Amino acid sequence: MPYMANTLPAVSIAGLRVKRGKVQVFDGLDLDLTAGRITGLMGPSGCGKSTLIRCVVGIQKVQSGTVTVLGLPAGTPALRRRVSYSSQQASVYTDLSVGENVAYFTRLYGLPASETDRAIDAVGLADQRSQRADDLSGGQLTRTSLAIALLGKPELVVLDEPTVGLDPVLRAELWGIFRGLADQGISLIVSSHVMDEANRCDDLLLMRAGRIVAHTTPANLLLESGRTDPDEAFLELIRRDIASPRHSLDTPNEAPDTAPRHAEEDAR
Amino acid sequence: MRLLATAGRVLSQLRRDPRTVAMMALLPMLLVGLFAWIMPARQFDQIGPMLIALFPFTVMFIVTSIATLRERTSGTLERLLTTPLRKAELLFGYEIAFGLVAVLQAVLVVTFAVYVCGLDVPGSLWVVGGMAVLNALMGTALGLLASAFARTEFQAVQFMPVFVFPQMALGGVFMPRAQMPDVLSAISDWLPLSYSIEAVQRAATNVTGWDLERPLLILVGVTLLALLLGSLTLPRRTP
Numbered sequence: 098m099p100y101m102a103n104t105l106p107a108v109s110i111a112g113l114r115v116k117r118g119k120v121q122v123f124d125g126l127d128l129d130l131t132a133g134r135i136t137g138l139m140g141p142s143g144c145g146k147s148t149l150i151r152c153v154v155g156i157q158k159v160q161s162g163t164v165t166v167l168g169l170p171a172g173t174p175a176l177r178r179r180v181s182y183s184s185q186q187a188s189v190y191t192d193l194s195v196g197e198n199v200a201y202f203t204r205l206y207g208l209p210a211s212e213t214d215r216a217i218d219a220v221g222l223a224d225q226r227s228q229r230a231d232d233l234s235g236g237q238l239t240r241t242s243l244a245i246a247l248l249g250k251p252e253l254v255v256l257d258e259p260t261v262g263l264d265p266v267l268r269a270e271l272w273g274i275f276r277g278l279a280d281q282g283i284s285l286i287v288s289s290h291v292m293d294e295a296n297r298c299d300d301l302l303l304m305r306a307g308r309i310v311a312h313t314t315p316a317n318l319l320l321e322s323g324r325t326d327p328d329e330a331f332l333e334l335i336r337r338d339i340a341s342p343r344h345s346l347d348t349p350n351e352a353p354d355t356a357p358r359h360a361e362e363d364a365r
Numbered sequence: 366m367r368l369l370a371t372a373g374r375v376l377s378q379l380r381r382d383p384r385t386v387a388m389m390a391l392l393p394m395l396l397v398g399l400f401a402w403i404m405p406a407r408q409f410d411q412i413g414p415m416l417i418a419l420f421p422f423t424v425m426f427i428v429t430s431i432a433t434l435r436e437r438t439s440g441t442l443e444r445l446l447t448t449p450l451r452k453a454e455l456l457f458g459y460e461i462a463f464g465l466v467a468v469l470q471a472v473l474v475v476t477f478a479v480y481v482c483g484l485d486v487p488g489s490l491w492v493v494g495g496m497a498v499l500n501a502l503m504g505t506a507l508g509l510l511a512s513a514f515a516r517t518e519f520q521a522v523q524f525m526p527v528f529v530f531p532q533m534a535l536g537g538v539f540m541p542r543a544q545m546p547d548v549l550s551a552i553s554d555w556l557p558l559s560y561s562i563e564a565v566q567r568a569a570t571n572v573t574g575w576d577l578e579r580p581l582l583i584l585v586g587v588t589l590l591a592l593l594l595g596s597l598t599l600p601r602r603t604p
Contacts, residue, residue, distance in 0.1 A: 117604060154447055158602045172601060174449070182447050188440035190374070192381045197374070204370035205448045229381070245444070 105168050107132040107253055107284035108153055113162035115148055122148045122307045126162070130286065130300070135279050137298030138288035139331065145307040146288040147185060150257050153286065154182040167252055178206065181251035185258045187242035191231040195222050195241050198230060202245045216244040219274065236267045243271070253284045260289060272297045295327040303334055310338045367450050371458025372465075375432070379466065389428065389466060393420035393474040401482035413484045414493050414569035415538055415562050421470050421501035422561065423529050425463050429508030430521045433459070437512065442599065452596045460505055460592070467501030488571040496565045499584055503557060506591035513598030532558035537566075557587040 106129040113126040122145045130136050138146045151157035152164050155172020164171035167179055189198045195217065203213045217223055220240040225233060230241060239259055246254055256275075260268045272294070275285055279299070287298070295301055296315045303310040303318075311334050313321065322330035379386055397416050401409050436442045445455060471494040478484040486493065511528065515521035535545070535553040542553050542563075553559045564580035 156443055156447060156602055158604045177447060177449050180447070182444070184440045184443060186440045188444040190378060190441060191439070192378050193374070197377055201370055201374045202448065205367050205445070205450050207366060207449070 109165040114160040134299035135285045136300040140304035144304040180253045181246040182255045183242045183246040187238040196226040216247045220244045236263045255286045292328040368454045372461035375462035394477040418500045418565040422504035425501040425504035426508040429505045430512040433512040446601045463505040467498045471497035486569040488569045492568040503588045506588045509595040532556045536562045
């Protein structure tokens with residue numbers, strides 16, 4: 098059955114349980130992410146953002162539950178060309194140049210060499226192409242990693258904290274790239290703990306302690322929390338979550354028993 | 366394509382580290398030269414071929430275990446496993462890259478041993494050199510496997526003495542295995558380096574046929590087994 102964009106969710110998670118070490122990170126997580134949008138994954142460090150991303154990419158061992166990506170079980174070989182991933186640490190070979198790094202992955206995907214140039218140009222690193230990765234600035238290193246994630250024609254791009262530690266100018270540039278991808282119909286999942294990046298997303302997923310506190314849009318986040326600033330709004334929702342954690346699986350103002358997968362439709 | 370891309374990438378990484386390359390090329394020669402100097406010529410003719418085979422094994426074991434440990438800890442392995450790259454392509458990519466380096470190493474050390482140190486053996490030097498390459502490939506495979514059991518580079522480096530020295534002691538470099546106490550001799554039957562030493566000794570003394578082929582087959586078998594076990598230590602999904 099062919100996958101049809103915008104009719105099926107990009108990611109669909111049901112009853113996901115994950116334990117990392119001694120910590121039960123997820124204990125029955127349900128979630129649907131709409132295709133063709135930038136979903137921002139927000140929440141404090143250790144809330145489970147990276148684990149959720151690892152589940153979507155199919156590299157996380159899970160106890161039970163299903164993770165369906167573009168209509169297929171996460172981690173299926175067929176998804177390896179359709180889903181691209183950049184982890185929190187810039188996963189590149191630091192002893193190789195920018196060009197060598199990107200060219201290696203271009204060959205792994207079996208793409209023409211021109212793809213290397215396109216990806217390097219897309220992240221604005223053409224001038225640093227022959228520079229060794231360990232001589233790059235933090236932002237350039239992140240962009241090298243991002244260039245690899247842009248190779249080929251991924252339908253879902255999953256980026257774990259791609260803007261962490263970068264200056265505002267660079268962050269704005271990266272978000273410009275993400276928006277460009279979304280405009281081409283590519284789905285993106287971008288995690289961040291900088292709440293002012295929330296406004297740049299189409300959908301927001303606020304997490305705390307392995308649960309979805311809210312699945313909403315930037316506009317509704319402000320509306321629902323009654324605040325004007327995303328940072329404040331998030332704190333407000335966390336405060337409500339701490340006060341009554343059972344209700345927190347859904348967006349505020351909803352009946353507690355509503356399945357969280359419907360939260361996004363209600364939010365819009 | 367992905368296999369050769371991976372081998373090429375590993376070689377590019379090596380090329381960017383000229384000191385390591387220089388050490389890989391020179392170290393076996395220096396050590397062989399040292400042994401040639403301290404030993405009477407007749408004794409060196411017996412020990413020399415073993416050294417030629419063992420040093421590439423040791424060097425490749427260390428280099429590969431560190432290189433793959435870095436791959437595991439830097440996140441690049443995780444990233445590779447989200448691409449269409451197959452595990453066998455990754456493992457054999459390393460084998461091809463380090464195998465080529467081993468060929469270079471073998472040519473240098475055999476040439477040096479014969480023309481500078483005056484090594485004189487009845488057997489074919491090509492076979493002795495080939496043995497050095499085979500041992501280097503086994504060192505690469507075992508180093509890949511060993512890297513799975515190290516968390517840090519400090520640990521990985523120390524696997525070398527733990528793994529190599531007892532095998533050298535029991536493998537027949539210092540004392541023929543047949544003359545060892547029964548228990549030690551029985552243990553040495555299970556150690557791959559015993560067969561490396563046996564094979565290179567026989568090649569050097571011009572033994573041919575099954576007596577040479579048997580230890581060679583064991584070495585190839587150990588290499589393949591180590592690669593198979595190594596691939597099991599590269600799960601796509603991690604806890």
